[in-house]
Amino acid sequence: MTNTLVLDVDGTLVDTNYHHAVAWFRAFRRHGLTVPTWKLHRAIGMGGDKLVAAVAGQRVEDERGDDLRAAWEEEFEPMxxxxxxxxxAHRLLAAAAEQDLxxxxxxxxxxxxxxxxxxxxxxxxxxxxSSDEVAESKPAPDLIEVALRKVDAGRAVVIGDSVWDCDAARKAMLPVVGLLTGGFAEAELLERGATAVYQELDALRADLTDLPFADV
Structure with missing residues (x-):
């Protein structure tokens, strides 16, 4: 058993959050609906199965949810x-491997x-x-639970950029460390349970051995 980093990807390792927000904005406009991009951004990190209802209400989800998700995928694909x-990101992954994490x-x-x-x-x-492997997306803990089953994790910490990562980690009963790379504020991440928040990945890399790993 070993210490494990459960690393979010979108907004944490790759710079996609604003692309996703624009793709969702365009998807809603296709259906004659205008959802402000600031509101969409604050939902990024939540699974697409939950996002439509969160930003536009349950009625829109019931009537157009699947069509909106299909439109989002079409809009995001060229991006x-x-x-x-x-x-x-590369340096963080290399350092984790060097430290046998x-x-x-x-x-x-x-x-x-x-x-x-x-x-x-x-x-x-x-x-x-990937989303294909879970029944329910973030902020549910399913993704973290699936991730942990892929390695011989004895202790783990979750690393993410959104309040939805924090919520999922809390439900999985694991500590979470936040990053500002997705556009959420430090205070928001701390309020949702992050034990620490880093501005950039290189700063996190310097503290890899001191992260708050907890028993799985």
Whole structure:
């Protein structure tokens, strides 16, 4: 058994949160609905199965949820080529491997999106998840639970950029460390349970051995 980093991907290792917000904005506009991008941004990190109701209400979800998710995927697809790793992502993964930490890239993205991110990050050797593997997305803990089953985790810590990562970690009864890379404020992440918040991945990398790992 080993110490494990359960690493969120979107907004944590790759710079996608604002692309997702724009894609959702365009998807809603296709259906004659205008949801402000600030509101959409604050829902990014939540699974797509929950986002529509969260930002537009249950009636819109019931009537158009599947169509909106399909439109979002179509809008996001051309942006995929623009996505870049966040500064320090490669160095963080390399340092974790050098320190014999297990790493699971716990993404709730579509599998072909996750595969693209793994290539960007040169991370094909690490375990990873996708939305195909869970019944319920964040802020439910399912994704973290699936991630932990992929490695021989004895102790673990969750690392993410959104309040939804914090909520999922709390429900999985694991500590969580936050990053500002997704656009959520430090105070928000701390309020939702983050034990510490880092501005960038290189600062987190410097503290890898001091992270608050807890028994799984």
């Amino acid at each position: 995929l080529a623009e996505v870049q790793p966040l500064e320090g 297990a790493v699971v890239l716990a993404s709730s993205g579509k599998k072909h999106h996750v595969d693209h991110y793994l290539d960007l990050l040169d991370a094909r050797d690490f375990a990873a998840t």
